[in-house]
Amino acid sequence: MSATIGRRSGSLRAERRWALWTAYISLIIACVIFLMPPVYMLITSLKTNADIANLQGNPWIVTNPTLEHYRSIIGNPLFLTFFWNSIKVTVLTVVVSMVISVLAAFALARMRFWGSQWLATGVFLTYLVPDTLLFIPLYQIVGGLGLLNNTWGLVLVYPTLTVPFCTWIMIGYFASIPKELDEAALIDGASWPQMLIKIFIPVALPGIIAATIFAFTVSWAAFVYPTAFITTPDQMPLTIGVVSTLVRGDTFAWGQIMAGALLAALPPVIVYAFLMDYYIAGLTAGATKG
């Protein structure tokens, strides 16, 4: 009796060890794959131009570390303009997206009305249409509004990328909040807006933050739309600004490009670092809801 139990728990421990090994190995492989490019960027950004051009020697080793690329890119007024444009467009996009998608998700998750199911599915389907397909018709619209080569045009089109997915993940999260909570607030004397602001949104915050991070990342990293709609450097966001000003014909200012790209990646990293827990809570709640 005790022998069988001993053997069973022994094999269980072995199984567990296997599971751990598999998990660690796949995680390490994933980490290496995902971290290699940024690490390589960091290394390159710290090299002198001569070192970068030197094809002899190990490219992973920095012999004369320097901050010259960082100094020159931060000293470049255009870079600051790009940064400012990115911040402006992203903040506005996030605000617009969240207002629209919180309200949409609330309506779709909570109010039973004719066609609400279809509408929810429809919202998700629009997310599947890629921006590479949409920029041509959107060019017409943005042009018609006179917003070509204008950051405001980006504020207008970015929500088409963010709203569907944000709405979708929030529908899932909102559905996990018991509806008695809103009902209790309504009975307690709250109007609909009061109930939303004082009860529902605070309770749904993890889901809303997850959606906010998503909207932030998408609009910070958007590339196709600004490439299509923006032509002069003064209106460019970071994504295309860095590439278009630091690549002159065939010459790539690699050091500066890498430094600029790393600096550009900094805000999302900071945002993630602070809101990671919320992000995971929000996404998984949506996930289990199906």
Next chain:
Amino acid sequence: MANVSLRNLVKEYDGGVQAVKGINLDIQDHEFVVLVGPSGCGKTTTLRMIAGLEEITKGEIDIGGNVVNDVPPRDRDIAMVFQNYALYPHMSVYDNMAFGLTLRKFARSEIDKRVKNAARILDIEALLERKPKALSGGQRQRVAMGRAIVRDPKVFLFDEPLSNLDAKLRVQMRTEIKKVHQTVRTTTVYVTHDQVEAMTLADRVVVMNHGIIEQVGPPQELYHHPTTRFVAGFIGSPAMNFIPARVENDAVHLADGTFLPIPDARRERYAPAAGRDLLFGIRPEHLTEQRIGPNRADIIITPEVIEPMGMETLVHFHFGDARDFCAKIDPTAHAAPGERLVLTADMSNMHLLDAATGRVL
């Protein structure tokens, strides 16, 4: 405080499900009314219509003399306690209770007074700074009641508030709720599927079944004078026993062949039913060990299962075609499975029902 009237109230959900099929009910000021019935009979739906959370398909609801069909929940001046309590998780106990008053723009001092007072009544003064997730089930239950009490509304609505608690706490909170009602005297509509809860709490019990009201009355009346088979079987635990029967020569002739004399006082009442198909109904507590006395009749049975409960013993047996007949005997009386046993039926507490309509004669 106010009375509440439901008039021909109908609720039809999308898809044509009629959850409530035209009910009428007048609830007096200060009254504690309990809606009870099996799962799916429309209790919650009725309560939610009173609260204004569910649209009324047909009929009228009147609270304190005003028809409230088109009044939103916040203007009905009602308070509701939900089964899952629905406490605001991001607010402290104090803020949970104060929320409704803050929205109604009460002065801070008044809010404080009311919250402290409710906390005292419910014995949760020590918990006011805590968040709901740091409370036990019973404490959450109290906070949910506190949230209702501070508002001093016209009507309290409870939807199975005790069903998430364990058995012991449920009994304790039941007493607590009754105590609170005796203190604040607010008109209360309370939903439960537990008939013991209904009997112990209610001034009047409303028994619902399949979207209609079967019977309304004080607990004792429902117990002693049920009007339908459903109520007779639903109220009381263990449930009333039924067996097919006929009335012949001032006696009940049971399907198993036993003759039981009808008490003199009831002869006239049952005479017209002679010859019809009937059901004889008797509660286990009126079927006891052999006792001599007026209006008593013996039956002889063979117990199948004996269940000693402490202050009484339950005897289960087959009786004619009736599978599970149950009797409650004195724990000192001798009874053993498979051994012949004489029981006495208290005929003054018997019931005769029309087998076809299920109405009590």
